[in-house]
Amino acid sequence: MNPESAATFPDPAQAAVSGQATPPEKHKPGRLMLGVAALALAGTVGSALVWQRLNAIQEQLARQSAEAGSEATQARATAKQAQDLALETAAKLAVIEAKLAEVSLQRTQLEELMQSLARSRDENLMVDIESSLRLAQQQAQLTGSLEPLLAALKTAELRVNRAAQPRLAHVQRAIARDSGRVKATALADLPALLAKLDELVSLADELPVANAVALPKPADSVKRKADEALGTWWARLAAVVRDQVTSLVRVGRIEDPDAALLTPEQSFFLRENLKLKLLNARLGLLSHQNEAARADLASAAVSISRFFDGASRKTQAANALLSQVQPQMRMLEIPRIDETMTALATAAAGR
Numbered sequence: 001m002n003p004e005s006a007a008t009f010p011d012p013a014q015a016a017v018s019g020q021a022t023p024p025e026k027h028k029p030g031r032l033m034l035g036v037a038a039l040a041l042a043g044t045v046g047s048a049l050v051w052q053r054l055n056a057i058q059e060q061l062a063r064q065s066a067e068a069g070s071e072a073t074q075a076r077a078t079a080k081q082a083q084d085l086a087l088e089t090a091a092k093l094a095v096i097e098a099k100l101a102e103v104s105l106q107r108t109q110l111e112e113l114m115q116s117l118a119r120s121r122d123e124n125l126m127v128d129i130e131s132s133l134r135l136a137q138q139q140a141q142l143t144g145s146l147e148p149l150l151a152a153l154k155t156a157e158l159r160v161n162r163a164a165q166p167r168l169a170h171v172q173r174a175i176a177r178d179s180g181r182v183k184a185t186a187l188a189d190l191p192a193l194l195a196k197l198d199e200l201v202s203l204a205d206e207l208p209v210a211n212a213v214a215l216p217k218p219a220d221s222v223k224r225k226a227d228e229a230l231g232t233w234w235a236r237l238a239a240v241v242r243d244q245v246t247s248l249v250r251v252g253r254i255e256d257p258d259a260a261l262l263t264p265e266q267s268f269f270l271r272e273n274l275k276l277k278l279l280n281a282r283l284g285l286l287s288h289q290n291e292a293a294r295a296d297l298a299s300a301a302v303s304i305s306r307f308f309d310g311a312s313r314k315t316q317a318a319n320a321l322l323s324q325v326q327p328q329m330r331m332l333e334i335p336r337i338d339e340t341m342t343a344l345a346t347a348a349a350g351r
Contacts, residue, residue: 123348125159125163126171126344126345126347126348127348129156129159129344130341130344130345130348132152132156133149133152133153133156133337133340133341133344134341135152136148136149136151136152137334137336137337140334141288144190144288144334146182146183146185146334149182149334149337150179150183153175153179153337153340154179156175157175157176160172160175167347168347170343170347171344171347173343174339174340174342174343174344175340175343177339178340181335182335185334185335190285193328193329194282194285194286196321196325197281197282199321200278200300200318200321200325201275201278201279203314203317203318203321204274204275204278204318205275206314207271207304207308207309207312208308208309208312208314209267209270209308209309270303270307274300274303274304277296277299277300278297278300280292280293280296281293281294281296281297281300284296290329293329294326294329294330297322297325297329298326300322301319301322301326304318304319304322
């Protein structure tokens with residue numbers, strides 16, 4: 001018998017000795033059983049409650065999981081729809097951007113076409129005006145008159161004003177300045193210059209060279225004839241010898257040594273050369289080669305002052321005519337309209 005059983009069931013002798021000091025314990029196992037049963041019942045009830053609670057939580061979790069799954073499914077469907085809508089929107093946006101780029105390109109091309117048409121019209125106008133002004137310049141040079149050039153400038157100014165383009169303002173100013181300069185130009189009288197040159201050519205044969213021998217005077221001839229009629233033969237012979245001797249020697253002042261060495265043959269060619277220079281100057285005036293004409297007149301003036309007698313009236317008259325013709329030669333230049341031509345070229349280039 002183990003100690004626990006002994007402890008549980010006391011010895012009867014000890015109980016008799018103690019008498020009534022120890023209370024009776026016959027109802028204690030029942031109470032324990034009741035306690036255990038109550039505890040088991042409470043545990044069962046608690047377990048049931050906990051199980052019920054867990055079932056409710058599990059059901060709630062299942063319901064929430066189902067709801068979350070359905071919501072996730074809806075969200076995936078919505079996301080797919082949104083993705084499809086985004087792809088469709090992106091495609092539409094790409095199409096719209098392509099159309100916008102095409103519209104922008106067409107607009108740019110249309111603007112360039114309009115500018116090209118406007119520029120082509122202005123370029124054609126500038127080219128037409130330039131050709132008309134060049135033709136007028138040539139006519140003015142051929143005729144020696146400023147009227148064709150002035151008329152062309154006036155017409156060009158009217159056409160530019162009618163175009164009413166702000167980019168042609170510098171062309172208007174250039175035409176106005178060239179018109180004022182042409183109007184202020186004074187041209188010499190070409191027929192009068194030609195007449196003076198003809199007079200110089202006719203005087204060339206009569207100009208005495210610097211070393212020319214003086215001709216005998218008619219009064220001396222008449223006096224000699226009278227002396228011959230009155231004197232004797234030996235007196236007449238002495239007078240003839242005296243005249244011959246005095247004609248062999250002539251004293252005079254010649255400035256240029258080359259003029260003193262001229263022979264009669266050289267004097268002839270000198271006159272012919274002078275006439276050729278004057279005729280070349282006349283031809284240069286008629287062909288509007290003013291530089292060559294001025295050079296020929298300057299060479300003729302040098303020849304007259306160098307080889308011909310400056311004390312002669314005919315030489316002085318020739319020098320006077322040259323001094324009148326040479327300044328007027330500088331007044332035969334037709335003014336050029338380079339400023340207008342430059343402005344027209346710049347406008348035609350689109351600058």
